[in-house]
Amino acid sequence: MKHKPDPAGLKLRLVAAQRLRAVLGGEHFSPLGEKDLADGRDRALANRLVTTALVRQGQINVMLAELLDKGLPPRSGNFEAVLRLSLAQLVFLPDIGAHSALFLAVEAAKKDQKTRHLAGLMNAVLRRAQSNSARYGLMDEALLIPEHFRTIWEKAYGAEALAAFSEALINGAPLDLTLKDEDPALIEALGAEKLIHDSVRIPFRDRPVDALPAYDEGRWWVQDAASALPARLLRAPEGSAVLDLCAAPGGKTAQLIKAGYKVTALDNDSHRLERLKTNMARLGYAPEIVLADAVTYAAPEPFAGILLDAPCSATGTFRRHPEVLWHRQATDIAGRARLQQSLIANAVRALAPGGSLIYCVCSLEPQEGEAQIDWMLETFPELTLDPVRPEELPGLEQAVTPAGLVRTHPGMAPANVEGGMDGFFVARFRRAG
Structure with a gap:
């Protein structure tokens, strides 16, 4: 019997789920690299899914509490990680498309022996989430930061700063560099803008760090x-x-x-x-x-x-x-x-x-x-x-x-x-x- 090839996009979903599961288990997050996924577009999408699931973890926690009446199934392999990735896509990444979120989540569940019996539950939960996606998308951004930190930080920095923290979490961090020698031509070549002292910022990075101008020459870090x-x-x-x-x-x-x-x-x-x-x-x-x-x-x-x-x-x-x-x-x-x-x-x-x-x-x-x-x-x-x-x-x-x-x-x-x-x-x- 001829082996049926995996659907397009399934591998990146499984790799992303594995990385997310490790981080949820306490590991430090590091973006997926070329060794994890050779194709640059797949790698970018997988990293986007994992990052969004982590950024939106507080809101996704609320969704899971509402969608899973009996809580997460015990000893269920990658089920939670796949589900979180799919919820992140359905609610917060509409440009990727809802169909792939549902289809690939179910296929990922079927692929893992520990989650195969949960494919039906995966489908049902995500369909419920899809019907509530507009409401979920309007959830309070205060949920992005755990309550114990909100309490400490509001006291230390004020309510206005705390609101800015949530916005900063969603926006992510630009790429800042320290220049070995200040050179306006290099700053222009990097597409950077000057900050303070010898720090510059690249607002939108479309290349790996080691592909940026003057990396090999060691002119910045x-x-x-x-x-x-x-x-x-x-x-x-x-x-x-x-x-x-x-x-x-x-x-x-x-x-x-x-x-x-x-x-x-x-x-x-x-x-x-x-x-x-x-x-x-x-x-x-x-x-x-x-x-x-x-x-x-x-x-x-x-x-x-x-x-x-x-x-x-x-x-x-x-x-x-x-x-x-x-x-x-x-x-x-x-x-x-x-x-x-x-x-x-x-x-x-x-x-x-x-x-x-x-x-x-x-x-x-x-x-x-x-x-x-x-x-x-x-x-x-x-x-x-x-x-x-x-x-x-x-x-x-x-x-x-x-x-x-x-x-x-x-x-x-x-x-x-x-x-x-x-x-x-x-x-x-x-x-x-």
């Missing part, structure tokens, strides 16, 4: 405008030795080298350090690279400057990683805050008298930002806050607080350029001489 702020604020004598703690993948290391410092880049993850080495080789930079635990690392000599981009909840990156909104709980943030304090303590030990210390996190949580500053000043009398002045961030003065701290969020626009920016917190300290 990918770095969100907010992530590029901390290294610019370090204040140490030119040519002095500085330490980049938790350095991989190396964007801040590259900035510190560009600024003229002698840089030691430290990380405890060998795989991430390999990525840093690759990035530095492309850029033509040669920091000292150390594989070590930043909590216990014993510096051979004190450093004139230290940049600690501490591991955190990463909630400030939700435009690119919407899964963090649903993976993070209050207990997770408390645990990360304790780790940050251990890292800070070792950074202070490694800092020379008169040295400059930057503490930063890509988090929107006050517990990982402002609260840590209070703890640092109480715990380390040798440290004093070195306030950041608004004029140090031209085009982003609104990010500097009255206390001289830096707080960005996705509703904030650098130099009034559309697209927002990551949520980041930055504080600068000086050790007594």
Whole structure:
């Protein structure tokens, strides 16, 4: 008996479902690559489906509660992931077409032995969803952000900013680059617009990063405008030795080298350090690279400057990683805050008298930002806050607080350029001489 070929589009649906299932299970989201799907159009569509399902997870949760009277079937393989992808398509991606959402979802259920018996349920649920798609499409966008974060963020940033967070989540993140050397001709060739300092933004990217102009020449690196702020604020004598703690993948290391410092880049993850080495080789930079635990690392000599981009909840990156909104709980943030304090303590030990210390996190949580500053000043009398002045961030003065701290969020626009920016917190300290 001749094997019947799979319907067109089924493979990409199955691959997308597998990736979504992994992320729903707690894995970090990374876009599907050429090894996953060779055809570029299939890959783009699969990534669009997965990203939309993750961005709209809160709204889809409400749909599932309404559509599945008895809840999700237990031990049902890819059923939930396929269903979420199809709901995302039916309700939020009408340009793709409703028929393929229903047909390919049922075919995907039939393809998996664990879900074959659920093909009828898949069809029935999606037909109900299709008949309610207009209503579902008008659901409150506040559902996009879990309630515990809405409560914290409204208190910290205000209702207007919170509404902008939902919009930023839907719009996603543009591509920001840090230039090795400012060159108007290169900015034009990239189709970019200038942000602040040496950051530029590509609003609409239709090519892979490594296909953009001057990639092979190492004339820029990918770095969100907010992530590029901390290294610019370090204040140490030119040519002095500085330490980049938790350095991989190396964007801040590259900035510190560009600024003229002698840089030691430290990380405890060998795989991430390999990525840093690759990035530095492309850029033509040669920091000292150390594989070590930043909590216990014993510096051979004190450093004139230290940049600690501490591991955190990463909630400030939700435009690119919407899964963090649903993976993070209050207990997770408390645990990360304790780790940050251990890292800070070792950074202070490694800092020379008169040295400059930057503490930063890509988090929107006050517990990982402002609260840590209070703890640092109480715990380390040798440290004093070195306030950041608004004029140090031209085009982003609104990010500097009255206390001289830096707080960005996705509703904030650098130099009034559309697209927002990551949520980041930055504080600068000086050790007594």
